[in-house]
Amino acid sequence: MNHASMLQEVKVEDAVGMVLAHDLTQIIPGEFKGRLFRKGHVVREEDIPALLSIGKEHIYTMHLEPGYLHEDEAALRMAKAFAGRNVELSEPHEGKINLKAAVDGIVKIDRTFVDRVNSIPFTVLATLKTNTPVQKQQKIAGTRVIPLIMEEESVLQIESLAVQWRQTEKSSDLSGNPVWVKPFRPLKVGLITTGSEVFGGRIQDKFGPVVKRKVEQFGSEIIEQRLSPDDSDKIVQEIRYFLDRKADLILLTGGMSVDPDDRTPGAIQRAGARTVSYGTPMLPGSMLMMAYIGQTPVMGLPGCVMHDPYTSFDVLLPRICAGEEIVREDITMLGYGGLHGC
Ligand SMILES: Nc1nc2c(c(=O)[nH]1)N[C@H]1C(S)=C(S)[C@@H](COP(=O)(O)OP(=O)(O)OC[C@H]3O[C@@H](n4cnc5c(N)ncnc54)[C@H](O)[C@@H]3O)O[C@H]1N2
Numbered sequence: 007m008n009h010a011s012m013l014q015e016v017k018v019e020d021a022v023g024m025v026l027a028h029d030l031t032q033i034i035p036g037e038f039k040g041r042l043f044r045k046g047h048v049v050r051e052e053d054i055p056a057l058l059s060i061g062k063e064h065i066y067t068m069h070l071e072p073g074y075l076h077e078d079e080a081a082l083r084m085a086k087a088f089a090g091r092n093v094e095l096s097e098p099h100e101g102k103i104n105l106k107a108a109v110d111g112i113v114k115i116d117r118t119f120v121d122r123v124n125s126i127p128f129t130v131l132a133t134l135k136t137n138t139p140v141q142k143q144q145k146i147a148g149t150r151v152i153p154l155i156m157e158e159e160s161v162l163q164i165e166s167l168a169v170q171w172r173q174t175e176k177s178s179d180l181s182g183n184p185v186w187v188k189p190f191r192p193l194k195v196g197l198i199t200t201g202s203e204v205f206g207g208r209i210q211d212k213f214g215p216v217v218k219r220k221v222e223q224f225g226s227e228i229i230e231q232r233l234s235p236d237d238s239d240k241i242v243q244e245i246r247y248f249l250d251r252k253a254d255l256i257l258l259t260g261g262m263s264v265d266p267d268d269r270t271p272g273a274i275q276r277a278g279a280r281t282v283s284y285g286t287p288m289l290p291g292s293m294l295m296m297a298y299i300g301q302t303p304v305m306g307l308p309g310c311v312m313h314d315p316y317t318s319f320d321v322l323l324p325r326i327c328a329g330e331e332i333v334r335e336d337i338t339m340l341g342y343g344g345l346h347g348c
């Protein structure tokens with residue numbers, strides 16, 4: 007790429023009155039990183055010491071030829087090409103556009119598309135992983151072009167990748183584009199706390215508050231918490247209680263392991279559940295059960311959810327709160343990268 011003819015170097019001392027062609031960045035480790043001068047700023051006599059102090063002895067003046075784009079314009083066109091529903095774009099800043107969530111939800115980001123964009127030289131698209139829960143205004147992706155002057159051809163390639171994606175991606179009719187945010191829906195959640203030691207008052211329930219906080223974090227609510235001893239019939243009754251009340255999600259805690267008193271997985275099955283998986287390849291959270299009774303998701307939560315900050319429950323819950331059905335493949339793919347402790 008030969009951009010030399012479009013860029014002219016001028017010593018800062020001779021640049022008074024000239025227009026900056028790009029943002030200029032200052033970094034003071036531990037204190038500040040950001041734009042010191044904005045693109046378009048007219049250099050003044052008093053700017054010269056500041057420019058020299060960030061190591062700029064020269065500035066560029068720029069004369070773009072047809073077929074070339076300024077870094078800011080290229081980044082903006084890239085971002086507009088793939089930003090879909092519930093995504094907002096920031097102003098260009100140092101050749102970068104941030105994509106932000108416009109709502110609370112989970113990000114949906116097509117990995118194949120991201121890889122294709124990044125295989126085009128001098129373009130950068132860095133994103134969160136798909137299905138990550140995000141809050142409104144949280145950054146979900148950033149685009150950047152590496153050179154100050156970008157060949158328009160590269161941007162056209164990205165724009166046409168996005169067009170192809172829209173033509174071929176049948177399942178994404180909700181999204182419009184490969185990077186988007188699926189909003190949470192407010193679910194009514196029934197919570198069944200099993201364990202004769204809790205039911206009988208021998209120990210105080212520590213599970214309920216944890217589950218309540220997690221559920222509320224994604225915009226849903228626990229409509230009621232019911233206690234049950236380690237008795238299969240009683241657990242089945244409590245599941246039916248919440249089915250009758252049209253709970254959108256039923257969560258059961260405790261009794262998920264291999265002891266004779268661990269009745270929860272069997273009771274979930276006896277209540278008529280279709281098991282997606284019992285045994286989840288993630289540590290912690292391996293004893294989690296994912297099941298459905300009709301359309302209603304039912305989850306058995308093992309003891310670790312009570313004390314480990316990030317388990318398989320934290321991966322699956324935001325997706326369920328966004329209205330997604332969990333299938334077997336969603337579970338099997340958790341193992342790779344699924345070691346988080348335990
Ligand atoms: N031989 C094996 N042992 C264990 C396995 C295994 O595969 N083979 N898995 C381990 C894993 S992983 C976990 S996680 C736990 C599973 O625990 P459970 O869900 O069966 O939990 P419980 O046995 O019901 O309780 C464990 C512990 O936590 C206390 N507890 C339970 N509920 C509450 C509550 N609501 N509030 C406060 N405390 C609670 C309970 O009293 C026990 O002390 O199993 C491993 N073992």
Ligand code: MOO
Binds near residue numbers: 308
């Ligand atoms: O389920 Mo345990 O559920 O891996 O700590």
